[in-house]
Amino acid sequence: MSSGGAESAVGTVAEAAVACLADFEAAAAAVLPYDIQDFVAGGSGAETTLDANRAALDRVFLVPRVLRDVSRVTTGTVLLGRPASLPVAVAPIAYHRMVHPDGELATARAAKAAGVPFTAGTLSSVPIEDITAVGGTVWFQLYWLRDTAQSWELVRRAEDAGCEAIVLTVDVPWMGRRLRDIRNRFALPDHVAAANFSSGTAAHERFSDASAVAVHTSRTFSSAVTWSSVAALRERTGLPLVLKGVLAPEDAIRAAESGVDAVVVSNHGGRQLDGAVPSIDALAEVVRAVRGSCEVLLDSGIRSGSDVLKALALGASGVLVGRPLIWGLAASGESGAARVLELLAAELRDALGLSGCDSVASAARLRTVRTGN
Template identity: 80%
Template sequence: MGHGAEVPADQALCLADVEHAAAAALPAEVWDFVAGGSGAETTLDANRTALDRVFLVPRVLTDVSRCTTDSTLLGRPVPVPVAVAPVAYQRLVHPEGESAAARAAKAAGVPFTVSTLSSVPVEEITAIGGTVWFQLYWLRDAARCLELVRRAEDAGCQAIMLTVDVPWMGRRVRDMRNRFALPDHVRAAHVSTGSTAHRQHAGASAVAVHTGLAFSSATTWSSLAALRERTRLPLVLKGVLAAEDARRAAESGVDAVVVSNHGGRQLDGAVPSIAALPEVAAAAGDGCEVLFDSGVRSGTDVLRALALGASGVLVGRPLIWGLAAAGEAGARRVLDLLADELRDALGLSGCDGVAAARRLRTFVPA
């Protein structure tokens, strides 16, 4: 891939090292599926550019000798304010897929989010232990959707995360050019794909064809109300970028919102998530937690999100890089790096912990 000498993922010193190792390990069409965005990938690139433009204003003469990354997410203690984002079809990049990633999350003490399109059943993942959340796509068959919620509850999941920015899959041009289809050994454990997702389609992604058949494009606030009525688990809304939607979500009894543009994979041209975060956090108010997603690549990015109003972050692609490059050990290395980098960034910014980070000022050049 032209990255020069590769550093083994379990010895990586930064997430870029893990990314390079994953790019070298994966077939080109699978790498494109993981790395690509929608359209011209404007939002994919903008997520990173916008994060890099957020500068922190450190404080001095504060005692950071006991600097800690301990925090809470959805009311539960965590050693670092990070959760693993839902990512579909992880057996594409490693034979153990979600199982290996979930073991890494358990070892790091952070929540693992199971995708509706997981290639490993939720029951196998919760059996690993640790904190597990379940991500839900609203399906055309609403009854089937609510059955999935019951299944997640019965399996022991501790939160339901409804993704609301996918009425259909964005135009992911890399996958369309590759006529990307799932290999036979990778199947959605919770949603029947038949042969649709495994059969190449001219000028199209087979995964997009399948989700177009399975997902509802009529998901509304009424759908959310039905879900809120159905489950007593904490309810998280993922894919919120507008302050108005955050305010209505909080009024609807949602426990948390995730500020996310789906990692640049849905609407190309959508606002970078970090730019939307402050307004969403203000609109959500004190009763609704705010998480940040899309583009986190370092502990400094976690600190940026905390300073701008988030209580924690979701990390997706980097976990997949680690999984692709070195299985469970690679995924665990990603989480360890984020924890180490966050502690370093906290101390150097004059913060003795996560609460202090939320009081940091930021500067974005005009």
């Protein structure tokens, strides 16, 4: 089957039968072309880190408290200075129109309805301006481009469009070797493109020994993004600045010293360095290192409300959720993406109450225990 989008998938899932986020992944896999499903699901190399993200989260256990009044449990919080209904933001994921014709517009509408931030990507398949027109809280994720002027133009457009933060991805000097995409000779469907800038046709070409998306990004992204780039960006924009892709506490400290408002502890969902530490295992050390000088968010592997609670207990102020939103979008369009966030909210409220917490803030006082290595 070739990459042809997933228009036939719209409305195919009986959402009442979906009980958890994993159900949406199975539903999406049943309707997506295999190469697109692999592009979303896959990781780099032997997918060691991809698998380790889940295994590490499963090794974290919570120590619940009892005899607490949880008759009223709230999931609201503040992320980057703005209220959010959940300690959750939609992670940046490229090319939503690969899985549904409404693309980022549908997922942004779902995020708005759920009261959580939506992160529009540099490689979104819908322009920034159309995404922010949906309303709600929108952050803009920036890849540092070889054409620096083009990077600054994207920042300006994000500001003018009403984005409320800039999220600089710092772990992609080039795309990791994603073997599923190489074996599939993956290329974007003709109807999908990077809508925010003109970037040539490489992403649509078929290469015998490479992913077209990897070729495209190697020609477009700069591998010379450094701390001086962060300083220049901090000076250029007055919006909250977030660095996504930090795992080392030393880098987190330097980020805070550079005036960054938040770091996202992330291994890019297992899609960059294969063998990188699971994000949840790096979280507590980063939290200790920054000592409250900036917010710390967690990304990579979150699949349930209990996962969100584990991140909060280990010191995160919130999490980013990516692939589950794409599976929901593929399976049932906007309503599928909305249902993913509804399930996550219900699961988080359940986990908070059963652990003796009546709020997101109280979750930070929970103890955790790790099993295994």
